[in-house]
Amino acid sequence: MNLFQDLRALVITKLAAMADAGVIPAGLDTAAVSVEPPRDPLHGDMATNAAMVLAKPAGMAPRAIADVLAARLAADPRVAIAEVAGPGFLNIRLKPQVWQNLVGTVLTMGQDFGKSDLGVGKRVNVEYVSANPTGPLHVGHTRGAVFGDALASLLQYAGWDVTREYYINDGGAQVNVLARSAFNRYLEAHDLTVDWPEGTYPGDYLVEVGEALKAKYGDRWLDAPEEEWLDEVREFSANAMMDMIREDLAQLGVKMDMFYSEKSLYGTGRIEAAIEALREKGLIYKGTLEPPKGKLPEDWEPREQTLFRSTAHGDDVDRPIMKSDGAWTYFAPDIAYHYDKVSRGFDALIDVFGADHGGYVKRMKAAVSALSDGKVPLDIKLCQLVKLFKNGEPFKMSKRAGNFVTLRDVVEQVGPGVTRFHMLTRKNDAPLDFDFDKVLEQSKDNPVFYVQYAHARVHSVLRRARDAGVDVSEVALAKADLSKLSHDAELKVAHQIGEWPRLVEIAARTNEPHRIAFYLYELASDFHSLWNRGNDEPALRFVQEGDTDTTSAKIALARAVAVVISAGLGILGVEPVEEMR
RNA sequence: GGUCCCGUAGCUCAGUUGGAUAGAGCAGCUGCCUUCUAAGCAGUAGGUCGGGGGUUCGAAUCCUCCCGGGAUCGCCA
Numbered sequence: 338m339n340l341f342q343d344l345r346a347l348v349i350t351k352l353a354a355m356a357d358a359g360v361i362p363a364g365l366d367t368a369a370v371s372v373e374p375p376r377d378p379l380h381g382d383m384a385t386n387a388a389m390v391l392a393k394p395a396g397m398a399p400r401a402i403a404d405v406l407a408a409r410l411a412a413d414p415r416v417a418i419a420e421v422a423g424p425g426f427l428n429i430r431l432k433p434q435v436w437q438n439l440v441g442t443v444l445t446m447g448q449d450f451g452k453s454d455l456g457v458g459k460r461v462n463v464e465y466v467s468a469n470p471t472g473p474l475h476v477g478h479t480r481g482a483v484f485g486d487a488l489a490s491l492l493q494y495a496g497w498d499v500t501r502e503y504y505i506n507d508g509g510a511q512v513n514v515l516a517r518s519a520f521n522r523y524l525e526a527h528d529l530t531v532d533w534p535e536g537t538y539p540g541d542y543l544v545e546v547g548e549a550l551k552a553k554y555g556d557r558w559l560d561a562p563e564e565e566w567l568d569e570v571r572e573f574s575a576n577a578m579m580d581m582i583r584e585d586l587a588q589l590g591v592k593m594d595m596f597y598s599e600k601s602l603y604g605t606g607r608i609e610a611a612i613e614a615l616r617e618k619g620l621i622y623k624g625t626l627e628p629p630k631g632k633l634p635e636d637w638e639p640r641e642q643t644l645f646r647s648t649a650h651g652d653d654v655d656r657p658i659m660k661s662d663g664a665w666t667y668f669a670p671d672i673a674y675h676y677d678k679v680s681r682g683f684d685a686l687i688d689v690f691g692a693d694h695g696g697y698v699k700r701m702k703a704a705v706s707a708l709s710d711g712k713v714p715l716d717i718k719l720c721q722l723v724k725l726f727k728n729g730e731p732f733k734m735s736k737r738a739g740n741f742v743t744l745r746d747v748v749e750q751v752g753p754g755v756t757r758f759h760m761l762t763r764k765n766d767a768p769l770d771f772d773f774d775k776v777l778e779q780s781k782d783n784p785v786f787y788v789q790y791a792h793a794r795v796h797s798v799l800r801r802a803r804d805a806g807v808d809v810s811e812v813a814l815a816k817a818d819l820s821k822l823s824h825d826a827e828l829k830v831a832h833q834i835g836e837w838p839r840l841v842e843i844a845a846r847t848n849e850p851h852r853i854a855f856y857l858y859e860l861a862s863d864f865h866s867l868w869n870r871g872n873d874e875p876a877l878r879f880v881q882e883g884d885t886d887t888t889s890a891k892i893a894l895a896r897a898v899a900v901v902i903s904a905g906l907g908i909l910g911v912e913p914v915e916e917m918r
Numbered sequence: 919g920g921u922c923c924c925g926u927a928g929c930u931c932a933g934u935u936g937g938a939u940a941g942a943g944c945a946g947c948u949g950c951c952u953u954c955u956a957a958g959c960a961g962u963a964g965g966u967c968g969g970g971g972g973u974u975c976g977a978a979u980c981c982u983c984c985c986g987g988g989a990u991c992g993c994c995a
Contacts, residue, residue, distance in 0.1 A: 423938045660993040696990040
């Protein structure tokens with residue numbers, strides 16, 4: 338259900354009829370024809386660029402096409418006025434019934450109103466968070482988690498079959514560091530004094546793990562050399578960290594479909610297989626890279642390495658996949674992992690990274706392009722940093738001392754809903770300010786509050802209407818006499834509701850869930866505005882004493898607003914509230 | 919030095935596969951409200967879209983060259 342699509346289909350039909358009638362040449366490409374809301378609502382409800390887009394290929398003046406098209410569009414029962422304006426725009430105003438009926442459609446369809454078939458029959462893999470299993474999730478991860486999760490939900494809403502996935506970096510050197518740090522805590526659990534040299538994890542979240550190691554293994558490793566305990570301690574502590582991370586994610590309302598272990602790629606021939614696939618395409622060779630331009634790293638010396646010819650797929654330089662000592666670089670398992678994703682048959686892949694990984698975008702895309710012969714698109718979304726504030730003051734955290742603000746700190750202080758919504762009030766690639774006090778503020782300045790408040794107001798008015806004896810179920814309201822919704826302020830809200838399906842598609846196509854949050858703010862704003870006008874104009878109040886028909890129609894509109902807000906918040910992973918407290 | 923991201927109103931930011939006179943919220947200014955529809959409302963003002971050049975019916979949007987801010991830069995993940 339998408340009015341803009343419906344009208345575009347109408348325009349295309351009329352164009353075809355015009356071609357049949359010989360008004361315009363046959364066989365014109367109409368792909369660029371769009372139907373959009375005009376910037377200025379005075380121009381109408383919708384505008385199409387058809388005449389301007391087709392003028393050149395048709396060899397006609399835009400107006401010549403537009404005049405005929407306008408006349409033909411005006412014949413449609415939904416269209417009130419179709420007129421040519423400006424350089425050749427065709428403005429369309431729909432009859433009020435179209436907008437009134439839309440309210441009924443929303444109530445009939447419920448949360449499905451706004452769903453799109455954009456991704457129907459296609460599978461997409463969204464990989465996000467993928468934090469190293471070396472400690473609790475912090476605020477930076479939180480943004481990626483919220484973004485990735487909302488994006489996944491958005492794509493689901495747009496019809497995609499979505500897999501949410503977490504890649505566990507449990508194969509590299511950092512889990513050895515974790516193991517040594519946990520071992521330190523194990524020693525401490527035996528009342529031994531230990532050093533915390535640079536490059537270990539001194540955070541106290543490993544204290545428990547040390548205790549658990551003691552409980553499990555007693556004192557058998559107290560004097561043992563590293564080779565004896567490293568593997569077991571690494572596995573034990575990485576598992577403990579993943580349990581903690583899973584719990585952190587659950588606090589935020591994030592549930593993954595799949596946790597994929599990097600370690601599972603080693604010793605199983607899977608890295609080798611992925612590299613072999615590239616080798617067969619002639620993309621693996623031994624060579625020596627040029628030093629980086631500009632400043633030369635001090636310890637740089639030419640070495641022959643095994644390289645992936647990523648430049649053949651859009652990268653700037655070829656990338657090493659094997660170190661000079663014969664071990665894989667981190668890039669090799671990443672290739673194997675993405676090869677696995679491609680092999681699982683996804684139609685599209687999305688990776689959500691922190692902005693500090695921006696340098697890996699090209700090589701990762703090159704790898705997927707090579708492995709899938711350009712058939713599987715990989716979109717990589719980068720999330721910028723989160724700057725923390727407390728009551729307007731920057732909130733410093735010391736990573737070196739092992740105390741940083743964790744996801745759990747944030748969620749416990751402000752709640753998962755507020756956290757999630759606020760994290761989506763900025764575009765992913767813009768830095769985000771997060772103020773512990775401001776996000777809880779109950780004022781118009783706070784989008785979370787503002788949107789929730791609109792939803793709560795609807796439910797407040799539903800309760801009042803119910804008390805006045807009105808049947809406020811969606812089924813009953815859908816049958817209300819919606820022609821009573823004739824005021825401009827009411828129709829404006831209906832217009833905004835009509836934008837919802839279109840917005841979902843745009844957001845899904847661009848992989849930008851923040852657009853949902855911005856839309857909800859606008860819808861809430863229109864609703865509040867209508868509500869406030871009821872102060873001065875009693876005729877605009879939702880509950881009309883002694884007039885059940887009018888009340889039903891107005892309540893239907895309010896309820897439709899709540900349906901859309903609820904659907905939007907659902908995508909963002911935020912629970913709508915029915916009253917403010 | 920290479921690459922990527924960002925640069926839009928005083929501030930924080932939106933801006934639809936290129937669409938009409940570039941939007942919102944704060945702050946400012948002018949009125950209104952003192953309410954059980956509490957956690958304000960209505961209006962007004964505010965811009966060389968970092969700068970130059972190009973592409974075209976039409977550019978904040980695409981290309982190119984500069985300027986400014988950030989991230990990153992072979993054997994760290």
